[in-house]
Amino acid sequence: MRVVFVIMAMLFLPVQAQAVTQAEDIATTIMLRGHPCGGSVVSQIQESSDAAGNRIIRATCPNGHRYQVDVSSEGRVSVRRLN
Amino acid sequence: MILAGMLLSFSALTLGCVKKSEVLVSDKQVVEQKPVEVKEVKKVEIVEKQQSVTVMKMAPDSKQKVAPKPSGLGLEQLVERLKKTEAIGFLTKLAIRSDVLDFKKAVESYRKRGENTETLRSRFDGLVLKILALLEHDPDLSKDIHFARESIWKSLVEVKS
Numbered sequence: 001m002r003v004v005f006v007i008m009a010m011l012f013l014p015v016q017a018q019a020v021t022q023a024e025d026i027a028t029t030i031m032l033r034g035h036p037c038g039g040s041v042v043s044q045i046q047e048s049s050d051a052a053g054n055r056i057i058r059a060t061c062p063n064g065h066r067y068q069v070d071v072s073s074e075g076r077v078s079v080r081r082l083n
Numbered sequence: 084m085i086l087a088g089m090l091l092s093f094s095a096l097t098l099g100c101v102k103k104s105e106v107l108v109s110d111k112q113v114v115e116q117k118p119v120e121v122k123e124v125k126k127v128e129i130v131e132k133q134q135s136v137t138v139m140k141m142a143p144d145s146k147q148k149v150a151p152k153p154s155g156l157g158l159e160q161l162v163e164r165l166k167k168t169e170a171i172g173f174l175t176k177l178a179i180r181s182d183v184l185d186f187k188k189a190v191e192s193y194r195k196r197g198e199n200t201e202t203l204r205s206r207f208d209g210l211v212l213k214i215l216a217l218l219e220h221d222p223d224l225s226k227d228i229h230f231a232r233e234s235i236w237k238s239l240v241e242v243k244s
Contacts, residue, residue, distance in 0.1 A: 019169045020169065020170065020171065020172040020175075021172075022172070024172060025171075025172025025173060025174045025175055026172075026174060028171075028172060028174075028175045028217065029172075029174040029175050029177075029178050032175060032178050032179075032213065032217075033178065057174075069174065071174065071177060075177050075180060075181065076177075076181045077174060077177045077178040077181050
């Protein structure tokens with residue numbers, strides 16, 4: 001009886017937003033900029049930042065393409081393919 | 084003679100059996116046909132009932148679809164909710180922000196030059212569609228942005244022009 005109640009409660013619970021992982025976030029950003037990724041999660045993530053406050057993220061998509069995501073100190077995001 | 088009599092009696096019996104069986108078969112046919120007709124009538128009645136039920140069910144749904152939901156949400160509130168939502172990651176939010184800033188620049192140039200609003204509108208629709216697609220895991224915010232689309236467009240283009 002309890003199990004049925006729990007299942008019913010889960011079914012009728014409102015859908016809440018789920019937190020996105022960094023790998024998913026980077027993949028979404030790459031695809032948002034019009035680049036093919038072949039999946040929703042990237043791998044081999046490398047992060048670095050320079051003295052000016054610009055952030056550089058490098059990641060590999062499931063289709064084998066490696067991309068560099070540049071985030072400027074003003075918050076502008078641009079993506080370019082490395083290989 | 085005895086054999087002839089036996090044959091005659093046997094043939095008579097067989098004929099009688101055949102007749103009885105025919106009669107039985109005909110009785111069965113008569114008996115079987117009646118319920119089939121009744122079933123068909125019942126089926127027709129059931130189909131009619133189902134149709135009436137479906138019509139009764141469809142009516143309130145169609146009314147709900149026709150009536151649009153009032154948005155009741157301002158642009159600032161939606162932006163705040165976009166900032167707070169966990170359905171979109173930080174980098175994606177930044178990417179959307181830069182897209183929105185680019186669009187604002189395009190709107191400003193439209194105001195200065197008086198360009199055609201059709202291209203601007205299609206760009207706006209594309210941007211909204213992008214955001215709605217990203218908000219797959221936050222359906223409430225997605226719904227609110229969808230309903231507030233026209234008011235956002237008017238606030239961007241018509242108010243300050």
